[in-house]
Amino acid sequence: MELLKASVSLVPWIASKVAKHVAYPFKVSTNIKALESSLEQLDAQKRDVETTITNADRQNGTPTEQIKLWLREVEAIKQKAVEVSNKYQQQCRCIWNISPNLWSNYTISKRAAEQNGEVMNLCERGEKIPAFGHRASPLAEEMPVSSSNSFNLELAYPLITGYQKVQNIIGIWGMGGVGKTHLLKQLNNKLFKDGIFSVVMFVTCSKDCSEEKIQNEIINKFGLNKSNSKVDRRRTIFNFLNPKSFVLLLDDLWSEMDLESVGIPTPNCIGRIVVLTTRSEDVCRLMEVDEKMRVNVLDWNEAWSLFKGKVSEQTIESNPLILKYAVDIVKELGGLPLALITVGRAMHDRNDPSEWEHAVELLKRARLHEVELSGRDEPVFEVLKFSYDKLRDNNLRECFLHCSLWPEDHPIEKNDLVELWMGLGLINENSIDMAYNVGYNYIRMLQYACLLESTDNDSQVKLHDVIRDMSLWIISNEGHEQDKWIVRSRASNQSKVVIKDETEKISLMYHHADEVLLIPNFRDTRLTTFLFTSSCLSSSIPTLEIPILSFFNLTVLNLKQNKIAAFSTEICSLRNLQFVDLSDNEIESLPSEIGALVNMKYLYLQGNPICTIPTKAIYQMRVLKVLDLSPPYYYVNKEKQDKLNFVRSLLETLERLPEFGALGVELDNMEDMVRLCQLYVPVRWLTITMSLWQGSTFSFPSEYFVSFQPSKLFSLRLINIDVVDFIGTNATIQANISRGNSESPILKRLENLDICRVGMIKVPWGGLVAPKRFFPFLKCITISRCYDVQTISWVVHLPCLRELTVSGCPIIFLIYEYELSEPTFPLLKLLVLEGLPKLVKISNPKIIFPALETLKIFECNELEDFPFSANYIPPKLNHIWVEEHWWNAKWSQGLRSSLTEYVRFLY
Missing domain, CATH: 3.40.50.300 (P-loop containing nucleotide triphosphate hydrolases)
Structure with a gap:
């Protein structure tokens, strides 16, 4: 009975199914028309989506994976529907456009009805799927600029x-x-x-x-x-x-x-x-x-506001006469922003009304307001020269003028600039450390005067192109001696450089050797400075056909980054040379004739694979202050025995030079290290590379370094060492503490630390020898290919650390793991993590990065979290560089949304 009732209840369902199938042959035309109508709606929807995606590209949008799939499905169903429609049209090629084939009508009608359902389903899905999402921020870089709107x-x-x-x-x-x-x-x-x-x-x-x-x-x-x-x-x-x-x-x-x-x-x-x-x-x-x-000059209100901001309202309002003269100055400057900035800064601390009156008279002579009519640059230069004249002394003015030896709009490395000033005798301190400090102070003074500009790289500065033009105008005696200084770069399209009688300095940076021919028109020139850098020269200087022997008065010679393979003996004949920079070339030995350079003070040879040095010749250079023999970064010396022979004798020779102040050298054994510690040789750049990795250990401090007071180490590279121990023995630590000095004497001035292919790194943690006291001025750390290092927690509290790079360390799994008790990474701007396959976590979420600007993560596939959350993003963060596939696969939509504006993809 129950079975009968169930069977009866199925009858309506079966009847409806049968009726549906029986109707198919007779509703073929209706179903085909419905399919075609739905297809028109789907096609219109598809065009709308494509238009949305096209417009979204201008809004930095990218089509979602779901919408890409939907578009592919649309194309597929359209193709099937066209096949069904075409088959029906072929069947209808008979009388009254009706197909008599019932079975064919049945199959076509059934397929049309089913496909119509699929089409309507696609239409419904298409309305719900987001057409596009936002890409990571555009491939661009934000630039430092004083104001955001104008x-x-x-x-x-x-x-x-x-x-x-x-x-x-x-x-x-x-x-x-x-x-x-x-x-x-x-x-x-x-x-x-x-x-x-x-x-x-x-x-x-x-x-x-x-x-x-x-x-x-x-x-x-x-x-x-x-x-x-x-x-x-x-x-x-x-x-x-x-x-x-x-x-x-x-x-x-x-x-x-x-x-x-x-x-x-x-x-x-x-x-x-x-x-x-x-x-x-x-x-x-x-x-x-x-x-x-x-772009027109500023109106009065804008000009006055800009000038007053540079001078300071306090100075302007300190005296009614100063206020009057300030108004006159702004009128004379004609709304030119660069003039308002430089002159305003020059008058910042001037409280004597007579100085302001004198400034007005000088600026009136420039007639700056006529410059747009005349098209001449000289009035602008005369106004800008006012700031130059206000520099504190002639020495600082000379330092400024030499900034124009670099190409237009090219960044200037601060170290290169300071070293050039030292070579020119513009900085003449007994201590090399003091000389660098004075040089950096000069740079700050020129920046304060708005004559040098900052860049987004702390190690560089640059000249505004108009300021540089003004500098060259001053050098040329206001245009009357155009060839006094010859400054060109590779793209100047001038291959011949004719040295005139008045030529004193030549700067040809970023030239190719076959583009330049120096032509002196007399035997002995007045040339004192010759800069020819990054120019891809031939294998040796003579092949350049440069008349080097004509430069008898030369005191400064810079030929760095030119692939030069030999130190030419012709250079050794220029006895007035005081500064030579042949860094980053391919020189393997120095000639014995180098001893003829008796006036040499600064000799920079870093980045050359030098194996032999004539130490007796070095001893003849009695006024030598700096000798940098730091090796190329990735160079492995093949002649260790030769090197072993010359290093100790070189150290003993340098100790006997009365003026010597800074050495850059590579040591490859403990004996040399011990000998270095026993001598009075100040080392500024030190590289320690062990030839045998297994079992090698270097300790800082050790019993050797306790007495090593003369050293003022600035940069330290440790390569191919089993254990680097910065802790030392208890006796050593106690000896330091008893002297009132808890930092290692050779590391307390250290700014750059590079550790490569080191097994274990031991660093003091806590107490009197905590990292912040051990490395009080450390700014840059690079740790690479250290195969046994698992974590580097000691870096987190370094007070001056600005750049941290960790790469190629296969088992490091965590950067920092301990609980916090002090501020973390207070000055860190750049964090680079590359090739760390086991890195799971950077730090605990309580770590903060108050100064972080750039984060770069590459080949860290197991990394599960960023060093900050979506709720706390470092306030100064500009860029996060990552791999696109890693970014898309690894992170939640919420985190991606929070960080999208910072993300850049590595290619």
């Missing part, structure tokens, strides 16, 4: 981003110092933050710009494949940019530039923008810009 920014930005009328090439022009570069940096930062374009490129052009320079800058900026072929570089750049939306920002363009030859896709559609700045409206015409925008 009237000019409000005018320029819509020209780039406006949807109604987009100008593809925009030219921004105006006189030098008016603020074009400042505006372009503001545009860069706003584009970076808004994320409208996939790529934002800021390229500095300058007078000596070339297509090659722009290509190399783009390739280096985005880590693209390098090539010596211009065609290959062009293809690489084009393939990188072509599928992306981009903005190219060209700063300080002086002549026409063929963008197509560089590899820039033609900016003739939405999403491809080129913005250039130039001093000349003619350049805008040559570049065929779609829109020109002139």
Whole structure:
């Protein structure tokens, strides 16, 4: 009975199914029309999605994986539906357009009904799936700039981003110092933050710009494949940019530039923008810009506010006469921002009204307000020279002028600058440490005077191009002696350098050897300084055909980074030389004739694979102060025995030189280390490389170093050592404490520490010999290929640490693990973690990074967390560099959303 009831209840269901199938042959036309109607709706929805994705690309969007799958399914169902429709049309080619084949009608109608259901399901799914998500922030870099908004920014930005009328090439022009570069940096930062374009490129052009320079800058900026072929570089750049939306920002363009030859896709559609700045409206015409925008000088209110901010309101209001003269000065400066900044800073601490009155008279003579009418730069230079004249003494002024020996818009390494000043005799201190300190103080004074600018790299400074032009104008006796200093770089397109009677200094940086021919027009020149660096010279100096013997008066010679294979004996004939830099070449030995350089004070040979040195010849250089023989970074010396023979005799020789102040040297055995500690030889740059790794141990401090008071170690590299022990014996520690000195004497001035291929690192932890007291000034640590190191917790409290790089350590699993009791990483700006396959965690969540700007993580596939949470992001964080596949696979959507604006992908 129950079975009968169940059977009866199934009858309606069975009947409906049967009726559905029986109806198929007679509803074929209806089902086909319904399918076609649904397909039209799906196709329209698909076009809408594609339009949304296209527009999203301009908002730095990327299609989601779900929507990509949906689009593929749409294409598949469309193809099936077209097949069904075509088959039906073929069946209907008979009388009255009705197919008499019932079985064929049945199958076609059934397939049409089923596919119509699939189409309607896709339509419903398509409405719910997000079409796009946000990529990691655009490939761009935020640039340091004083303010974020300005009237000019409000005018320029819509020209780039406006949807109604987009100008593809925009030219921004105006006189030098008016603020074009400042505006372009503001545009860069706003584009970076808004994320409208996939790529934002800021390229500095300058007078000596070339297509090659722009290509190399783009390739280096985005880590693209390098090539010596211009065609290959062009293809690489084009393939990188072509599928992306981009903005190219060209700063300080002086002549026409063929963008197509560089590899820039033609900016003739939405999403491809080129913005250039130039001093000349003619350049805008040559570049065929779609829109020109002139940057004018500041109005009175803006000019007064800027000037008052540089002088200080307290100084201006300290005396009614000063206020009157300040107003007069601002009027004379004509609203030129660079002049307002430099002159304002020069008057910052001037409280005598007579000085202000004198300043007004000097600035009136410059007639700056006429510069735009005359087109001459000299009035601007005369105004800027006011700041130069206000520097404290002639020595500082000379230091400033020598900054112009570097190429335009090129960063200047602070150490290179200070060492040049030392070589020129502009810094003459008995202590080398004091000389470097004085040099860095000079740099700070020039920055304070707004004559040098900071960069995003703490180790570098740069000159504003107009300030540099002013400097060269001063050097040339206000334009009357153009060849007094000859300063050119590789892209100057001038291969011949004619040395005139008045030529005193030559700077040819970043040239190729076959581009330069020096031609003196007399036997003995007045030339005292010759800088020819990073120029890919031939194997030795004579092959250059440089008339080196004509430079008898030469005192400063810099030929670093030129692949030079031999120290030429011709150099040894220039007896007036006091400074020679042949760093980063391929020199293996020094000639015995080097002893003829009796006036030599500074000899920099770091980065050369030097195996032999004539120590007797070195002894003849009685006024030698600095000798840097630090080895190349990745060089392994093949002739250890030769090295063993000369190091000890060299140390003994240097101890007998009365002026000697700093040595850079590599030691490869304990005997040399012991001997070094017994001698009065101040070591500034020390590399310790053991030839046999197993069983080697170096201890700091040890019984040897307790008495090693003369050492003032600045940089230490430890390579191929089994155990590095910074703890030492209890007796050694107690000896230090009893002297009132809990830091190691040779490490208390240490700023750079590089540890490579070291098994175990022992560092004191807590108490009187805690890391912060042991390394009080340590700024940069690199730990690489240390196969037994599991954690480096000792780095976290170093008070001055700014850069930390850990790479190629296979078993390190944690950077820091202990509980916190003091502030962590107070100054750390850069953290790089590379090739750490076992790294699971960087630190506990209580660690903070108050100064962190850049985090780079590469090949750390097991890393499970960032060193900070989505709730706390370091306040100064700019960039997180990661691998794209790791970023997409590893992290939750919430964390990705919080950090997206900081993320950059490593290519």
